[in-house]
Structure formats: structure tokens, C-alpha cells
Amino acid sequence: MTAAPTPSLRERKKRRTRQALIDTALELFTERGFDGVTLDELCEAVEVSKRTFFRTFTSKEDVAMAPEQDLWRAFLEELETVRPGPPTLVELGRDALLAALDRMDDEGWARRVLLSRRLAERTPSMAAHGFQFCEATTQGALEILHRRFGVGGGDDVRPRLAVDMLIAAHHCAVAGWVAQADSAAPPATRDLAARLREAVAALPGSLTMSVEG
Known part of the structure; x- marks a missing residue:
């Protein structure tokens, strides 16, 4: 079998950002409630822009x-x-x-x-x-x-x-x-x-x- 190609640095960074958004969203939503956390607050906690968020997810529901x-x-x-x-x-x-x-x-x-x-x-x-x-x-x-x-x-x-x-x-x-x-x-x-x-x-x-x- 052919080994899977090693992801590029850019791809690995995208994956890490995606995972950080998921983990942070679930922790914040669990702690404060789904409606108690705004999208701005989630992005600020992960230190990404809303534009970056919407490159990966369509909504708070999608990330959750x-x-x-x-x-x-x-x-x-x-x-x-x-x-x-x-x-x-x-x-x-x-x-x-x-x-x-x-x-x-x-x-x-x-x-x-x-x-x-x-x-x-x-x-x-x-x-x-x-x-x-x-x-x-x-x-x-x-x-x-x-x-x-x-x-x-x-x-x-x-x-x-x-x-x-x-x-x-x-x-x-x-x-x-x-x-x-x-x-x-x-x-x-x-x-x-x-x-x-x-x-x-x-x-x-x-x-x-x-x-x-």
C-alpha cells in the first residue's frame, strides 16, 4: 500500500485551528450554555478572526x-x-x-x-x-x-x-x-x-x- 502523503505545514495549521475551535466551543458552551457564548467571544478565545471561523464552519451549531x-x-x-x-x-x-x-x-x-x-x-x-x-x-x-x-x-x-x-x-x-x-x-x-x-x-x-x- 502507498503511504498517505504527509500534510503540508499549512494543512497541519488549519487542522490545529479547526480542532482548537471545536474544543474551545464545546468547553465554553458546556460551561456557559450554547446561547451564553457569542461567535465573537469564541473567536476571541481561540485568537482567530470570524473570517477564519467561517472558512471551516457555517455556524455555532456546526462547530458544536x-x-x-x-x-x-x-x-x-x-x-x-x-x-x-x-x-x-x-x-x-x-x-x-x-x-x-x-x-x-x-x-x-x-x-x-x-x-x-x-x-x-x-x-x-x-x-x-x-x-x-x-x-x-x-x-x-x-x-x-x-x-x-x-x-x-x-x-x-x-x-x-x-x-x-x-x-x-x-x-x-x-x-x-x-x-x-x-x-x-x-x-x-x-x-x-x-x-x-x-x-x-x-x-x-x-x-x-x-x-x-
Whole structure:
């Protein structure tokens, strides 16, 4: 395999600035509330201009939700190369999402997701932003699946339902993962991977689960 090219000095600086914005935003929003921190105050704390901020993020909501959005962007990248080995579309998506999760190797990622999720629970504008991002990601996944594997198109709703089920399994896994978190020691990424596998495995049973009248 060819080694990935070493990022340029400019690229490394951009990445450091982006990470500083995310970390500082999450700390300030958690301490003072999402609406208690202005964009000017955030930029001043990181010592960057608003112009620099908007080169990377579209809004306060965007920077606050960046950790989990990074995971789904990596998921789309993995979907571009994942091999169609699993027997079902949901399982193929699961493998791509697990591969993306493996790329979230920064020790601070789990804590950032924890802070972001807890902020979103009490910030309606973050929830709305998350919905929009989720829909954009879904459409991106459907485009890749259609282009690479020829699935979907027309009135075939099955690929959309498969992606929706994968996202639902992820939300279920993250909810349990966040609930078990200790503020002093955020849960490990490997625990989220295990929960995701369990949630995806439970999907077939959920579709055939009966209700006694």
C-alpha cells in the first residue's frame, strides 16, 4: 500500500485551528450554555478572526456538532471503498460505519461527542442542524450506493429504509453509550463499536416483533 502523503505545514495549521475551535466551543458552551457564548467571544478565545471561523464552519451549531459529523463524513468516504461482502445492505453500511469509527482514533474524540450530545439535548437549534446534516448524509449515502452497486432509483424505497435503519441503530448505540458515561472518564470508542454491532443485530427482530392485544 502507498503511504498517505504527509500534510503540508499549512494543512497541519488549519487542522490545529479547526480542532482548537471545536474544543474551545464545546468547553465554553458546556460551561456557559450554547446561547451564553457569542461567535465573537469564541473567536476571541481561540485568537482567530470570524473570517477564519467561517472558512471551516457555517455556524455555532456546526462547530458544536463537528465531532459526530466527522464520523459520518468518514462513513461516506468508507462507503466509497467498502467491499460488498456482507449479505445485506444494512450490514455493508455497518461495516463502513465501524471502519469510520476506527478512524476516530484521537483520544479526545469520545469526550467531544459526549459534550456535543449533551449540549444538543438542551439546544433546539443544534437538534435542527443535526436533522439537516442527517438528511444530507442519507442522500450522500444513497447516491454512493446507487453509483457503486446499482441499488435504488425509481420507486424502490428499500435503500432509503436500510440507511435509515443504520442511522437509527447508531442513535440507539450512542444513546446507551452516552448514558453510561462517567464525567471523569468518558466511555471508550470500542464500547460504542460494540453497541453499534448489537443494535444492528437487533434490527431484524425489531421488524418482526409482535404485540399482544
